Each structure stands twice: as C-alpha cells, then as structure tokens.
Amino acid sequence: MSLRFNRAAVVDENFVESVKNWSGPDHLPRDLDQPIYPPLEMTGREMLDLLQSQMISRHLDLIAREMRTTGSSFYTIGSSGHEGNAVVSHFLRDTDPAFLHYRSGGFVVHRLRREPNADPIYDTILSKAASSEDPVSGGRHKVWGSKKHWILPQTSTIASHLPKAVGCAIAIARAKRIGRELPVPRDAIVVCSFGDASTNHSTALGAFNVAAWTAYQNLPVPILFVCEDNGIGISTRSPSGYLEREYLSHPGIKYFRADGLHMREAYRDISDAVNYCREKRVPVFLHLKVVRLLGHAGSDFELEYRSIDEIEATEAQDPVLASARLCLETGVIGKNELLDRYERIRQRCRASAEHVVTRPRLMSAAEVVAPLAPYTPDEVRKEATRDNYLERRLEKYGPQDKFPENGPPRHMAALINQGLFEIMTKYQEALIFGQDVAKKGGVYNVTKDLTKAFRSGRVFNSPLDETSILGLAQGAGYMNLLPLPEIQYLAYFHNACDQIRGEACSLQFFSKAQYQNPMVLRIASLGYQKGFGGHFHNDNSTTALRDIPGLVIACPSRGDDAAVMLRTCTALAKVDGRVVVFLEPIALYMTKDLHTDKDGEWSFQMPPLSEYVAPGSGRVYDESHSDIAILTYGNGVYFSLRVARRLLESEGIRCRVFDLRWLAPLDVEGMARHARECGRVLIVDEGRRSGGVSEAMITALVEQGLGGLPIRRVVGEDTYIPLGPAANLVLPSEEQIDVAVRELAAL
Numbered sequence: 001m002s003l004r005f006n007r008a009a010v011v012d013e014n015f016v017e018s019v020k021n022w023s024g025p026d027h028l029p030r031d032l033d034q035p036i037y038p039p040l041e042m043t044g045r046e047m048l049d050l051l052q053s054q055m056i057s058r059h060l061d062l063i064a065r066e067m068r069t070t071g072s073s074f075y076t077i078g079s080s081g082h083e084g085n086a087v088v089s090h091f092l093r094d095t096d097p098a099f100l101h102y103r104s105g106g107f108v109v110h111r112l113r114r115e116p117n118a119d120p121i122y123d124t125i126l127s128k129a130a131s132s133e134d135p136v137s138g139g140r141h142k143v144w145g146s147k148k149h150w151i152l153p154q155t156s157t158i159a160s161h162l163p164k165a166v167g168c169a170i171a172i173a174r175a176k177r178i179g180r181e182l183p184v185p186r187d188a189i190v191v192c193s194f195g196d197a198s199t200n201h202s203t204a205l206g207a208f209n210v211a212a213w214t215a216y217q218n219l220p221v222p223i224l225f226v227c228e229d230n231g232i233g234i235s236t237r238s239p240s241g242y243l244e245r246e247y248l249s250h251p252g253i254k255y256f257r258a259d260g261l262h263m264r265e266a267y268r269d270i271s272d273a274v275n276y277c278r279e280k281r282v283p284v285f286l287h288l289k290v291v292r293l294l295g296h297a298g299s300d301f302e303l304e305y306r307s308i309d310e311i312e313a314t315e316a317q318d319p320v321l322a323s324a325r326l327c328l329e330t331g332v333i334g335k336n337e338l339l340d341r342y343e344r345i346r347q348r349c350r351a352s353a354e355h356v357v358t359r360p361r362l363m364s365a366a367e368v369v370a371p372l373a374p375y376t377p378d379e380v381r382k383e384a385t386r387d388n389y390l391e392r393r394l395e396k397y398g399p400q401d402k403f404p405e406n407g408p409p410r411h412m413a414a415l416i417n418q419g420l421f422e423i424m425t426k427y428q429e430a431l432i433f434g435q436d437v438a439k440k441g442g443v444y445n446v447t448k449d450l451t452k453a454f455r456s457g458r459v460f461n462s463p464l465d466e467t468s469i470l471g472l473a474q475g476a477g478y479m480n481l482l483p484l485p486e487i488q489y490l491a492y493f494h495n496a497c498d499q500i501r502g503e504a505c506s507l508q509f510f511s512k513a514q515y516q517n518p519m520v521l522r523i524a525s526l527g528y529q530k531g532f533g534g535h536f537h538n539d540n541s542t543t544a545l546r547d548i549p550g551l552v553i554a555c556p557s558r559g560d561d562a563a564v565m566l567r568t569c570t571a572l573a574k575v576d577g578r579v580v581v582f583l584e585p586i587a588l589y590m591t592k593d594l595h596t597d598k599d600g601e602w603s604f605q606m607p608p609l610s611e612y613v614a615p616g617s618g619r620v621y622d623e624s625h626s627d628i629a630i631l632t633y634g635n636g637v638y639f640s641l642r643v644a645r646r647l648l649e650s651e652g653i654r655c656r657v658f659d660l661r662w663l664a665p666l667d668v669e670g671m672a673r674h675a676r677e678c679g680r681v682l683i684v685d686e687g688r689r690s691g692g693v694s695e696a697m698i699t700a701l702v703e704q705g706l707g708g709l710p711i712r713r714v715v716g717e718d719t720y721i722p723l724g725p726a727a728n729l730v731l732p733s734e735e736q737i738d739v740a741v742r743e744l745a746a747l
Contacts (some may be wrong), residue, residue: 005303007311008065008294011080015058015321016342018330019335028331036330042267043680049322050090050263051338053110054083055345055623056121057367058320060105061294063349064128068298071358073128075142076298076419079105079192081291082228084319085193086110087267088288091274092191092224095184097152097478101193101228102146103292105358108151115148121345122352131359132367138512139362141178147514150184152478155510158198160502162207163467164517165192166223166283167475169211172280173220175479178457183480189277193226196243197233199478203467203498210468212252212284220281224274225253227285228260235305243287244582253283260288261319263326291317371513373550374576377614384571387609389426396453397423409603413446413561413589418606419566420447420484424454427482427570432459434469434486434522443488444589466492470499470521474507477517482574490525490583491539504579505550516577520569525555526634527686527721527731528587537586538721540731543691545581546664552615553663555583557637560604561661571616583663585634594638595645602638616665617657620674625654629678631671631697633660636684636732643737653745663693671697672704680744681706683713686732690718710747714739 032044049077051685061080067073079085092098094111105124127142136145136153145153154161169190175182182188198204199211208628210224215221227247230237247256254276258269263447270286277284291314295302302311327333333341337385362368397403406417424430424745434442438461441448451459462469466487473483487493493500502515527538546551546583554569562584594601621641628641637659644655658674660667675681681701685694694713701711717730 007302007315009547011293011315011318012062013322014315014318016339018321018337019324019342021336022325022328022530024328025325025331027334027337030331032332033159034228035247036332037264040264040268042264044330045613046090047323047327047330047332050086050110051115051320051327053086053089053113054320054323055084055342056109057083057105058122059345059349060109060124062346063125063353065294066350067125067353069127072353074130075128075547077102077296078294079103080293081230081314081317082106082260082265083323084266084288084290085226085228087260087263087270088191088193088226088274088286091271093185093188094149096150096188097165097168097190099154099161099190099192100151101195102144102154103195103228104144104193107193107524111151112146113148121348122356125349125352125356126359129353129356129359130361131356132362133359135347136512137510138371141510142512145511147464147511150571152515153507153511155502155506159194159204159207160498161269162192162194162204163210163532164474164503165190166207166211166221166468167472168478169221169223169283169475169733170214170219170332170472171476171479171481171629172222174431174457174476175481178428179479183478187278187513189224189274191224191226193228195233196227196229196231196238197236199227199243199246206465206467206630207471208250208253208345210463210465210471212250213463215252215282221283222277222281223283224277225283225285226288227706228288228290230290232292233564234296234300247285247287250285252400253285254280255285257285257287258289260290261317261322263323290319293318341596371511372509374508374513374579375572375578375615376570376576379575380568381570381614383575384567385610385612392425394429396421404606405608407606408560409600409605411590411592411603412556412559412562412584413444415563415604415606416446416566416584417448417450419563420450422563423484423566423570424450424458427574429480430482430484430570431476432484432486433462433472435462435464437461437486440721442486442711444586446584446589447486467499468497470496470504473519473521474499474504474517477577478515482570483519484570485521487521487523489537490523490541493523496546497544498553498579500579501548505548508577509550513577517579518573518577520566520573520580520582520648522582522584524586525583526585526587527716527727528635533727534723535720538727540688540716540721541691542583542663542687546693546696550579551664552578552580553583554580554661555585555634555663556661557585557588557634557659558602558604560607561613561619564607564611565661567614568615587635588638591638595642615669616662618660618662618667618670621657621659621671622654623656625656626678628656628680628682628741629674630655630657630682630684630737630741631674632657632684633663635686639732639734639737640684643734647738647741651742651743651745655741666681666696666700668700668704671700672706675701675706675709679709680747681709681711682737682740682744683711684732684737685713685715687716688718689715692716707727710744712744714740
C-alpha cells in the first residue's frame with residue numbers, strides 16, 4: 001500500500017511494466033534515417049534520440065527523490081510530464097538564447113546531448129546536490145544553464161524572466177540595425193518557457209504586451225513563448241480553455257497549439273511554430289499541452305488537493321511512456337533494448353549520485369559571494385579614462401575648442417547631458433532608452449538633443465512600463481550592447497524592483513560570472529521638488545536599492561562629479577559587467593548658485609577625460625576645519641555647505657562636509673577618518689529615519705571603533721512625502737542642520 005503513495009515509484013513501475021508487457025511487433029528492419037510517417041519528416045533516429053532525452057530527464061527526477069531521502073539532494077522540482085519540451089529543443093539551435101522554466105529538463109538534456117563530451121546527467125546531479133563543482137552556478141542554486149549552449153540561468157522563474165527574454169529578442173534586431181556585431185547568428189530567435197499559472201503574473205502580461213507593442217510597429221521581435229500548460233499551479237487549477245481564449249487571437253502574437261504528450265503530433269506543430277518565428281521574426285505563443293507528474297516538488301503531498309483517481313488519470317498520460325510506445329509501434333526499437341536503455345540511464349544516474357556526494361561543496365562565505373560583484377579597479381579606471389576616440393569626438397563636436405571640457409560652467413542637468421553625449425560617442429554600442437527620453441529629452445531635458453546626434457536606433461522611447469524597460473536593458477546586455485536605461489522617478493523603480501534584485505544582479509552570482517547583463521540605470525531621484533510634488537515625484541527611499549546584493553549606487557550632488565561618475569559607472573558595466581544605479585537629485589538639476597543669487601558656485605566646468613572618481617570614494621569640503629564632520633550625500637551636501645558657511649561666519653564653528661557620492665559601496669574609510677579627526681559627527685540623510693543610509697553609516701562608524709563619539713543625525717520622517725509645502729515638514733532642512741550643529745558644538 002505504501003507504494004501507492006510513492007508516486008515516483010508508481011510512475012517508474014508503470015513505465016517498466018508497460019514496456020515489458022508490450023505485445024506488438026518487435027524491432028523491424030528499417031532505415032532509421034528515413035521518415036517514419038511521410039510527409040512528416042521525423043525519422044526513426046530522431047524518435048530514438050528524443051526518447052533518450054526524455055528518459056534521461058525522467059531519471060534525473062527519480063534520482064533527485066532517492067537522494068532526498070538521504071539528505072544529499074536539495075532540489076526536487078522536476079520535469080516529469082513536461083518531457084515533450086525536448087521536441088522544442090530539437091527544432092532550435094544551440095545559438096538560440098534560452099530562458100527556461102524550471103520544468104524544462106527535457107529541453108536542456110536534448111540541447112546538451114548534441115555535444116559529444118557533455119554529460120547532462122552528472123552535471124545536473126552536481127547542481128541538485130549543491131556541489132561547488134556544478135558547472136552552472138557552482139553550487140549556489142539548482143538552475144538550468146550553459147554558457148556554451150546559450151541557456152541563461154534562471155532561479156525562481158515565476159514569469160520574472162519573460163521581460164529580459166523579450167528584451168533579448170528586441171536587442172537582436174536593434175544590434176543589427178545599428179551595425180553592431182551579435183554574439184549569436186543574425187537569424188537567431190529567443191525561446192522562453194513558463195508554466196500556465198505564470199501567465200497570470202503581471203510581469204508576464206507586461207512582457208507579452210511589449211512584444212506585441214513592438215511587433216505592431218513592424219519591428220522584429222523573434223521570440224518563441226513556450227507555455228508548458230499542465231493545468232495546475234501547485235494546487236490551483238487553471239480554468240479550462242482560458243489560455244486558448246486569451247492567446248488564440250492575441251493581437252501581435254501568433255498562436256500555435258502543440259500536444260506535448262505525443263511526440264508525433266508535437267513534432268509537426270512545434271516545427272511549424274519555430275519556423276514561423278524564425279522566418280517572420282515575430283512573437284509566437286506556443287501552447288504546449290503537458291501534464292504534471294510527481295506533484296509540484298518532493299515535499300508536495302498531492303492527495304491533499306487531488307483525488308487518487310485524478311492522479312492516476314494524469315499518470316496514464318505519461319509522455320515518456322507514450323514516446324516509448326510510439327517507438328515500439330513503429331519498430332525502431334525492440335522492448336528489450338528499450339528497457340536496457342532505460343535501466344542503463346538509471347544506473348548512470350545512481351553512479352553519478354554516489355560520486356557526487358563525495359564532491360566538494362561551498363565551504364566559506366568568500367566562496368559563496370565570489371562571482372557576485374566582480375571588480376577590477378585598475379581596468380575600470382583605465383577604461384573610464386580611455387580617450388583613444390578623437391576622430392569620433394571631432395565628428396560629433398567639431399574642432400577641439402568646441403569640446404565640452406572647453407566650455408563654460410554649467411548646472412548638473414547640462415553636465416549629465418554632456419556626460420551622456422560623451423558616453424554615446426565613446427561607446428558605439430551604447431543605448432539610451434526610457435519613457436520620453438527621445439525627442440522630448442526627458443522630463444527635465446537631461447537627454448535633450450541626443451536623438452538628433454545619435455538617431456532613434458540608439459536613443460528611443462520605451463513603453464510606459466518600468467519592468468519592460470529593465471527587461472530591455474538586460475536583453476541588450478546579453479547581445480553585447482551597453483544599455484543606459486532611464487526610470488523617470490525613483491518611486492517608479494519600485495514597480496519593477498525585482499528585475500534588478502531577482503534578475504539582473506543575481507545573474508553573475510547564479511552563473512559563476514559566466515553571464516553578465518551590464519547596465520547603468522539612471523533614475524531621477526530624491527526630494528525637494530517644488531514644481532511637482534507628492535510621493536511619486538519626491539521619493540527619498542533608497543532602502544530597496546541598498547538591500548540588493550552586488551548593486552553599485554552612485555549619487556552625485558554636483559555636475560562635474562556627475563559627469564565623471566557616469567564615466568566610472570559605464571566603465572564598471574563595460575569591464576566587469578556590473579549593474580549600476582545612478583541617482584540624479586532632481587532638486588539640484590538646475591541649481592547654479594550655492595550661497596547667494598548669481599554666485600555661480602554650484603555651476604561647474606565639464607572635467608577633462610583624464611579625471612576619475614573611483615567607486616566608493618567621497619569628496620571632502622573644507623578639510624582643514626575640524627570642529628564637526630558632517631557626513632552626507634545628494635541634497636544634504638548642498639544644504640550642509642550653506643549651513644556650514646553661515647555658522648562659520650556667525651559662530652566661528654568650523655564644519656568639514658564629507659560627500660559620500662556613492663551609497664553602495666560606502667566610503668567607510670573616508671567617513672571614519674573625518675569623524676576621527678573632528679571628534680563630533682552629524683549625519684544628514686534625506687532618507688527615512690528607519691532603513692535610511694544613516695543607519696548603515698552609524699553602524700560603520702561603530703565598527704570602526706568610533707561609537708563613543710558624539711553622533712547626531714538629521715533624517716527624513718518615516719512617512720510618504722505629501723504634496724506642496726507640507727513636504728518640507730518631513731524632510732531634513734537647513735534649519736534642522738543648523739540646530740544639530742549648534743548642539744554638537746556645545747558639547
């Protein structure tokens with residue numbers, strides 16, 4: 001009776017007994033290279049090859065459950081019932097980038113088996129056992145992936161991989177359009193698989209929309225969406241017929257249906273879908289009918305939500321058994337040879353499992369984080385200051401006296417614009433895109449005239465969807481482009497945070513740095529706006545950004561720093577594949593003066609190409625002053641300098657102001673030095689009291705042995721920012737800084 005509830009054993013036994021009891025014709029003499037069902041081109045050799053991949057995928061699921069009972073496997077989400085996706089793999093090329101569902105084991109096995117020296121059995125079991133020798137993630141997660149075979153690792157793919165798959169498909173066409181060399185053939189297509197339940201996710205819907213939106217404009221989007229429809233999401237059933245209704249006539253996306261349970265039918269329909277996508281260069285939705293065997297994962301007890309009759313009916317539709325019967329019926333293999341193959345795979349899996357448990361695992365934190373955030377400082381500096389493109393500068397600017405570094409002082413918005421112009425001149429693979437960035441030049445004219453200079457192939461508007469903007473950026477990076485996407489406001493980033501947290505910043509980690517998605521994400525940020533207002537245009541929360549592992553966060557307070565830091569950020573992306581967020585303080589965009597009207601002290605000249613600002617390095621003002629160290633960033637720098645001048649003149653209090661410039665990594669050494677030399681510290685953080693940068697700054701000072709110093713902070717309140725003048729009630733002000741400095745000076 002216990003066997004009845006061990007469904008993996010039941011499915012395995014059903015296969016073996018069904019083949020043993022086969023009473024049809026035995027192996028027939030035939031040419032395996034000839035079509036079995038003309039005019040269908042499927043040959044006997046192809047049938048056997050597909051069956052082999054399906055059986056390997058099945059045994060990988062079975063061995064995972066065996067290993068789980070001994071505590072040597074840590075991943076049991078399997079592909080059983082989905083093995084029909086091996087047929088999808090059959091019609092695609094190794095150079096077609098693949099973003100795969102966690103149940104796409106048959107697909108992966110079939111693609112890897114094309115390489116004679118590949119061993120998908122051993123490699124997959126290494127991954128399930130979290131061995132550091134796992135060739136994909138090095139034991140950091142069980143993921144499908146292969147650098148050589150263009151399978152980009154995914155982790156928890158609940159539709160979050162769809163935007164970057166669409167971005168990759170669009171980038172293939174855009175790279176060709178701007179004359180850049182692709183890392184894949186020009187006629188490559190992107191394949192993206194997912195479950196039926198995932199189609200309900202807003203991320204998936206956004207991806208479908210952008211694919212259709214782009215295709216509607218007659219722009220190529222060569223992507224094959226493969227919906228592996230098993231009719232259930234963990235325990236929640238998908239409404240019968242819903243997907244057909246939604247996608248059969250979806251505008252801009254061509255619909256194909258295929259039976260993933262039967263190889264013969266799947267072969268014809270999948271072939272048609274792949275060929276259509278490759279030839280027409282349009283989005284295709286391949287609705288692949290499959291079933292889910294063995295539950296959601298090893299810990300899932302299906303009898304809590306499915307009857308035994310329903311489970312047994314599902315098991316009767318086993319696609320691997322159906323493929324075996326097809327091969328037996330056509331006589332391309334006899335039952336004894338088929339069973340022998342099946343058992344040999346079992347033994348290979350068990351032998352691999354026995355060996356894998358002896359292999360090393362990650363043993364230190366340093367090993368775990370090693371691929372997360374690569375940084376080669378000398379190479380980044382060299383790239384940031386590289387100036388060997390004089391001819392292109394002359395072409396874009398004219399004679400050298402017109403070069404921006406020879407121009408007059410400008411405010412921050414103008415210098416960022418010049419910095420972007422320089423980057424686009426230096427890197428012909430660079431792209432700038434986002435909402436309104438093209439002809440309008442962005443909400444604040446920061447990207448003004450870039451479209452005129454670099455054309456719409458490189459500077460273009462995107463749909464109003466932050467998730468898709470970040471998906472486009474990731475996809476562009478895969479195709480050797482250098483994306484500089486823009487999010488209009490910091491509050492809008494939170495709509496799409498997972499594209500950075502769960503996707504972009506995790507890729508190097510989960511691929512042992514084999515893959516990169518370089519980008520410099522510009523965001524108009526922070527508070528103190530007077531024209532607009534309210535939470536969505538005044539967002540002082542950087543917490544969600546600073547919590548993302550490996551993310552570099554730049555936050556300049558003045559224009560010359562902004563221009564040079566942009567070079568550094570771009571070099572980080574170019575050299576080390578890093579994901580960088582560039583926060584631009586909106587309130588300082590147009591600021592020209594510092595202490596008095598028309599003093600011009602917050603206007604700066606464009607720095608020469610030789611200037612460099614290293615990541616995590618701050619700027620100090622009035623270093624000779626040693627009464628109080630004011631540690632701050634962004635708008636806080638501007639306020640603190642004004643207060644420091646007034647207090648110096650009126651009270652003789654000598655404040656040293658230290659601008660962090662980078663919120664990740666923090667300049668801990670600089671903070672500690674200035675705090676130690678001054679003996680009293682004021683932290684000005686326009687972020688919120690809870691979760692703001694100030695908490696990390698104080699912790700850093702304490703860990704540097706400076707916890708005994710008098711430390712105060714001026715911070716924003718734990719609230720959303722209201723509309724109008726009320727915003728000033730909950731954000732740090734010059735008056736608050738003044739009071740805090742006086743209190744510290746009195747100690």
